[in-house]
Amino acid sequence: MKTQVNGEKLEINIDRLMGRLQTLAGIGGIAGGGVCRLALSNEDRLGRDRVSGWMRELGLQVSIDRIGNVLGLRSGTGAGQVVLTGSHIDTVATGGRYDGTLGVLAGLEVIATLNDAGIRTRKPLGVGFFTNEEGARFAPDMMGSGVHQGALDLETMLEVEGIDGRKVGDTLREIGYAGSAPVGTFRADSYIELHVEQGPVLEQAGVIIGAVEGVQGISWTEYRLSGTSNHAGTTPMALRQDAGYVAAAVGVEARKLALEMGGSQVATVGVLELKPNLVNVVANEALLTVDLRNTDEEKLQAAEARIKEAIDRIAAQEGVGVSSRRLARFEPVAFDPQVISLVESTARRLGYPVRRLPSGAGHDAQMFAPNCPTGMIFVPSQGGISHNIAEFTRVEDIKAGADVLLQTLVNRAQ
Ligand code: GLV
Ligand code: MN
Ligand code: MN
DSSP states (O other), X not given: OBOOOOGGGOXXXXXXXXXXXXXXXXXXXXXXTEEOOOTTSHHHHHHHHHHHHHHHHTTOEEEEBTTOOEEEEEOOSSOSOXXXXXXXXOOOTTBOSSTTHHHHHHHHHHHHHHHHHTBOOSSOEXXXXXXXXXXXXXXXXXXXXXXXXXXXXXXXXXXXXXXXXXXXXXXXXXXXXXXXXXXXXXXXSEEEEEEEOOSSHHHHHTOSEEEEEEEOEEEEEXXXXXXXXXXXXXXXXXXXXXXXXXXXXXXXXXXXXXXXXXXTOEEEOOXXXXXXXXXXXXXXXXXXXXEEEESSHHHHHHHHHHHHHHHHHHHHHHTOEEEEEEEEEEOOEEOOHHHHHHHHHHHHHTTOXXXXXXXXXXXXXXXXXXXXXXXXXXXXXXXXOOSSTTOOOOHHHHHHHHHHHHHHHHHHHO
């Protein structure tokens, strides 16, 4: 094995990477080319088995921790902390094939490329996939990486109930991924994650590589509204306690607040369930979620306060009861200036147009950022579409992103 590396000539094998992406997309594949691999489902188990099998084939030392994160480590010629990459392989129920999986499989492709070239870096390298990044089945999102880095409490997270009433701890055991490796103590040399942008910025700018500056703050709240069901034809408007009306008004208020605040503020009501959900019955119950995001913590707090005030006011006017539960709350995160510059200069050196941008989506990288130099590499998403089966990134952009990841990791590990 060589111990010195001038990484310049190294390039990833795009056919091998696309082959693995294709294989993984087939696990939990749904009509139209999308993927449904909800966290800790049977499909997630099959995906985990496949990816950890690849890790072992590549000679990585595989460990599973108590929240089910899987880490594959490759020793270096020297001691020192691990230069880590990775992402997640769980998806939303209507997911694409690149969100998360690209970062994990590009990490494996980096290892395969170094193996082929007989190169061993000075510092150890690692590739991880973290449990329940999406938060679509179990809230909060970034659960595995949050526990891994000590930001979320293990025991509390194991007790979290999903949208189907099942608990994280029980489903982890069922799929065979309740590991024994400790959590909360692992400190990496650095963490660098490749991900699809999931938004329109890079494509619209004609840029291939994004050097991600940070991740905006995320606030998820679930509201339960309780009114009175009654006859849709006979109940005078003034006598209604219509939970459906209040829920709809909150959706309108969320849109209004985002438009009025402008900047990076976004607001989404992604869940809206009415009971009894019948054409001629006033709804007595509504369950809805509000997702608020902003790059500025103070503005995010202002948005939260405004939504709360609106719900309380409209519900009181209608005589509807409100209870709420916080599902996720993460402050905005800034990535390490040196890692951002390294991603930028590496992309330039490889001849790719690059620009800096913040991330609108949450990522495992944000859980590492407080504890080690952290950064991310984005590649364009066609039409800015993600969390949709139509999610697509061009092969040449995937190659560019994986090559930038390779060179960035090698740089950090030498
Ligand atoms: C995670 O994918 C999120 O940003 O919602
Ligand atoms: Mn993702
Ligand atoms: Mn996602």
